[in-house]
Amino acid sequence: MDRLLPLIVAVPLLGAAVLVGAGRRMPRLAAETVACACAAASTALACAALARATTVVSWAGGWRPRHGVSGGIVLVGDRIGLGLAALASVLVLAVLAYSWRYFEEPPRGHSGAFPALVLLFQAGMCGFALTGDLFDAFVFFELMGVCGYALTGYHVEESRPVQGALAFGFVNSLGSYATLMGIALLYARTGELGMAAIGRQLDAAPERDALVAAAFVLVMTGLLVKAAAVPFHFWLPDAHAVAPTPVCLVLSGVMVETGVYGVARVHTTVFGGPGGIPAAGTRRVLVVLGVVSAVTGAVMCWQQRHIKRLLAFSTVGHTGLFLVGVGLLTDEGLSGTCLYVLGHAGAKAALFACTGILLARLGSVDEHELHGRGRDIRGIGLLFALGGLALAGLPPFGTGLGKAVVEEGSAWLPALFGLVSALTGGAALRVAARVFLGTGERGREEEPETAGGEEEPETAGGEEEPETGRRIRLAPPPMVSVAVALLAGALAVGTVPALAEATYAASSAFLDHAGYAATVLGGRAGGGQPGHAAAAHGGAWWTWTGAALGLLSAALAVVLAAAAVVGLVPSRGWSAPLRRLHSGHIGDYVAWTTAGIGLLSLLTLW
Amino acid sequence: MREALDDTLVAASLLLVAAAATAAALTRDPARQAVVLSLLALALALALLFTVLQAPDVALSQLAVGSAVTPLMILLTVRRVRRRRRRE
Amino acid sequence: MTRRARLWVLAAGLLGTAALFAAACLRMPPFGGTWHPYGDRAVAAAIAQRTANTVSSVNFDQRALDTLGEESILFAAVLGTVVLLRRTPDERRVAPQPASVPPALRRYAITVLPLALLIGLYVVAHGQLSPGGGFQGGVVVATALHLLYIGVDHRALERVRPVGLYELADGVGEGAYVVLGAAGLLAGSAYLANTLPHGTFNTLASGGTVPLLNAAVGMEVASAVVVLLARFLAQALEIVDEKTVDEKEEKEKE
Known part of the structure; x- marks a missing residue:
């Protein structure tokens, strides 16, 4: 396995090369099949490496360290790095399945261009997750960026x-x-x-x-x-x-x-x-930035009516929470954040998947314009609401478990996590209630604020074109099943004790500065066996307080959403600056x- | 003696790069910026600097990309944008 | 933000960054010292692998994975450009007008073209021996082809530049690097290991896989730059909005 680790990065790259090289001659079906096969192979490799008990260390080119030094590049497959690579690969697979014949027409003569870019994106993320070399990390970081810019535009x-x-x-x-x-x-x-x-x-x-x-x-x-x-x-x-x-x-x-x-x-x-930055300094940086991001993201999220923009701001809020969790620099903080990230990935991706169905069917992502127009696709509405509840931290979703585990770190954390979860989850629930149930008044067309003379009118989302080219009548099965599978994944994260236990062990190994160096440079077996640390600690699992706080924030989200729908809570105007x-x-x-x-x-x- | 010469060369090429880069930033017309500055001043000054710092590999890349491909891309972009603007 | 506020925020940020960076630079080891732990290691390794150009040894042997990433960045960037500069449904393609080129320029371009092409190929082939390699040589080759555009016109360039073929070469170059890496695995060593015989120091046949990886990168870079410039040329010369064409036709009718 040690030697095969680089293939997690290389297989998607090869897939992209094939798609570009043969792009003109390849029918669309073949291109999408090749892309899925490569992404799946990479996912399988990452999962196989995850199944091993110890950290997988692979020196590219065989430039193993001599006397503790090496000029080569090392790939380090520890549990958390591999877990991230696996998560990225699974989501890439979900994207490829979701966009199976999603775009009406690929660029002329380039049927493989979109899947090829997605594969390169996957290679960038996996390379970044696995590398143990700072410059190599920068290279894959750039690869990720370049693909991101092109895909966004x-x-x-x-x-x-x-x-x-x-x-x-x-x-x-x-x-x-x-x-x-x-x-x-x-x-x-x-x-x-x-x-x-x-x-x-x-x-x-x-x-x-x-x-x-x-x-x-x-x-x-x-x-x-x-x-x-x-x-x-x-x-x-x-x-x-x-x-x-x-x-x-x-x-x-x-x-x-x-x-x-x-x-x-x-x-x-x-x-x-001892030669780095004092822990107190790092903690201050991450916690301060994390708290500010979390609050900003949550407040801005609540104000949006463009559904994709709303979800994007909720990502800012939740990433702030992740930074706080990581910034605690404790085993619990990190393992809770890992679970939170996994749960959030499922919930957020499912919400975006539902939004994509809305856009394809109704040609808009404006909460007000869509008011009540989703009544005939209540199933999607149910998925959307479940996603919102997951964001709000409802047990037993993985988001709730992660939130509960991190919150134990300090007395003030439940307030922050609860607020952010309730606001972001509440915003999603508000959208679900308005769009799929048609409750409340149809939003008044308010005058777009123009302040300072140079501000653009507010992003509403009504002018979005359906990406499928023409509007679809029925949501195609791949789109719906991807959304369901993602939500199920988010649920599984919070209900499988073995995962939480493994995450806890992986987190203590991850935070071991000297242990990492010994594993990478000295060839010592490492990786934190699940069982040792976790058994002593009892693992990071649901507690009564954690579950109660999760229920509380979910309930608060429902209350906020209900209040907003009937017009009790102003959704905008109070934070114009x-x-x-x-x-x-x-x-x-x-x-x-x-x-x-x-x-x-x-x-x-x- | 040699070291003094080396230092002078490095300092001179650094100054040249700084001057060329400032001039490039201050030129407002993108076409002129692309041709005159990328082609003649900045690309060559950087290539010179890299050579003086004993990095001929990097100097060669800089020369190939900076003096040919980048200016051509900028010029073609400017042409496309101007054509569209003329129409409007 | 108003322009003024923006400039204040920017100035504060730049000032802070500059102060921090300056303080850091004062703590750097002095310029031109003799302590180079990485450099010493790299040179020793390059000689052991019989690669005369240490930089190539670092790029294509000791840190070959970085180069795979860098090659992929160019690959992704060009693919992204192809996608972003595609012809959209509301745009049409028109044949560009033949351009007249001064004879002196034409003679110059036609003379220099084969020379530049040769230099480019030389730089690719001698990457393991002297400064240069796939990246630099590839760009020179691609630039040389575009002398046709400068010296003759766009249509002459198009005749020697079937973009489809270059896209194929782009993919093959990228794929060849990945596969050459996997060959190291098949030979029983690590991914991207230099498993070929190292050859005689300072001859063309030296460095093991280094010349092969150089060739793969050279092919990828040359064709990627050709494809990239083809998109830019098409946007600048051929592709017009529907509206423009309609207006022109109307004018012609009148």
């Missing part, structure tokens, strides 16, 4: 997808430059590029000086941009609202989370030792990104 006939892709590309490229500069600083100090090797060199002569701090800030900037932490988050709603709906499944479900994973991975392997910041102006986003670097330095050096 897929509908070039309209101007907004191009605009969204441009914002995505600009802000992410800025983040990447920062990361590259940080890597250069670390290389100048240590002469190493491997994460474990850099960490070891930093620890060998601990100097917690400006160079280490600057490297930390710069490397983190790129990762936090991808993780859409405030104030680096502006690109996300613009991009996710306009990307083709199948692509949103991956963007919101796993790509943003890879940013959080990168933050955690780089912190523990590179900066986690915050909304005005999300202006769609790329210059603003660039300014905020640089300001964010300054903010990060302040928080790190405090």
Whole structure:
């Protein structure tokens, strides 16, 4: 298995090469079959590696370390990295199944272009999840980005997808430059590029000086941009609202989370030792940014009527929660976050899948315009509502379990997690009630606010074109079954004790700075056997308080949604300044990104 | 003596790059920016800098991409955009 | 945000970043020192693998996985461009007008073209020996072909440039790298391992898989750049909005 680990990345790349090379001669059915086969093969490899008890370490080219040093690149398949690769692969499979004949007409002569881009995207995410080399991580990070920009702008006939892709590309490229500069600083100090090797060199002569701090800030900037932490988050709603709906499944479900994973991975392997950044500094950075992102995302989510934009802001909110969970730097915090990410991926992707059906059938994603028009597809409405409840943390969904486990970390956490869950879940439930049940008044056509003279009218979502080319009458079975399967996955995360136990063991192994270096550079078997740590701890599983808090936030979400539908809670108007910041102006986003670097330095050096 | 010469060369090429990049940023007309600055000043200055820093591989890439492909792409884009604008 | 507010936010951010970066740079090892742990290791490894150009040894042997990623980035970027610059239903294709080129320019382009092509191929083939390799040589080859556009016109270029063939070569180049990597696995070693005989130091037949990977990258890069520029050329010269065509036709009728 050790030697086969790189194939998780290589197989999708080969698939993409075949699709491009033979693209002109390949019928569409063959192209989509090849893509699915490659994605499935990669998924199977990742799952097979996950089934092994120990961490899989694979040196590309066979450049194993001699006397603890190597010039080569290492792929490290620990439980969490492999788990993320598997999650990304599963979601890519879901996207390919969902978009099976979804687009009316692929680009002329390029029937394989869309699946090929999705496969390259998968390779980028898997490579990023598995690599144990900082520069290699940057390379795959860029691959992920390039595919993301192209997929976001897929509908070039309209101007907004191009605009969204441009914002995505600009802000992410800025983040990447920062990361590259940080890597250069670390290389100048240590002469190493491997994460474990850099960490070891930093620890060998601990100097917690400006160079280490600057490297930390710069490397983190790129990762936090991808993780859409405030104030680096502006690109996300613009991009996710306009990307083709199948692509949103991956963007919101796993790509943003890879940013959080990168933050955690780089912190523990590179900066986690005595020569890195003090734990208190990292905790302050992540928790502060996480709380601000969570609140901003949740508040903005509540205000949206463009359903895809609403879901995108909920991703900002939940990613904020993930950052808080990771930022606690405890086994419980990390394992809870992992479960939360898994559950969220299922729930959020299912919500996007339902939105795609709405768009294909009714030609709009505007909550007000769609009022009551979903009455005849109540089944989809049920799925949408379940997705909303999952977002709100209803037991026994995986989101609820993850939330419950993280919340035990500190007394103030339940309030934050409850608020964000209730607002985001409530917003989704409000949409479900209005669209599928037709309850409440049909939203009045309010005058779009124009403040400051340069603001665009509010994004409503009524002018979206159905992506299927023509409107469909019945939701095709693949689309519906993908949504059902994703929700079932979210449910399974919260109901399979073995998964939670394995996650807990994997998390303690993940946070072991010295253990990681010993596994990678010294060849020590590692990976945290489920059983040792978890048995002593009892694992991270439902507690009565956790379940009660989950029920409470779900109930709060229902109450909020009901109150909004009957008009008791104003859904907009009370936070105009915050909304005005999300202006769609790329210059603003660039300014905020640089300001964010300054903010990060302040928080790190405090 | 040699080191002093090396340092002078590095400093001179760095200054050249800084000057060319500033000029490129200050040129408002995209076509001129592409041709004059990418082709003549910035691409060559960067290639020179990389050569002086003993990275001929990178200098070669810079020369090939920076002085030919990038300006051509910018020029073609400008042409397409101008054509559309003229129509409107 | 108003322009003023934006500039203030930007200035604050840039100032903070610059201060941080400057402080970090002051703590860097001095420029031009003799302590190069990675470089020393890379040179020793390159000589052991009989690859005269250490940079190529790093790119295509010691860190070959990075290069696979980088090649894939170009591959993905070009594919993305093909998708984004596709002809949409409301656009039409028109034949571009033949252009007149000054004879001197034409003579220059026709003379330089074979020379540039040869240099490009040389740079690809000698990647394991001297500066250059697949990336650089590939771009030179692609640029050389476009001298036809400058020296003659777009139609002459189109005759030697069946885009479909270059797309095939693009895919083959990318696929060949992946498959060459897997050959290392089949030979019983690791993915992307240099399992071929290393040959004689400082000759064309040296470096094991390095020249082969260079050739794969050269093929991919050359065809990718051709495909990329083809999309840009098509957008700039051939593709017009329906409206423009209608207006033209109306004018002709009048």
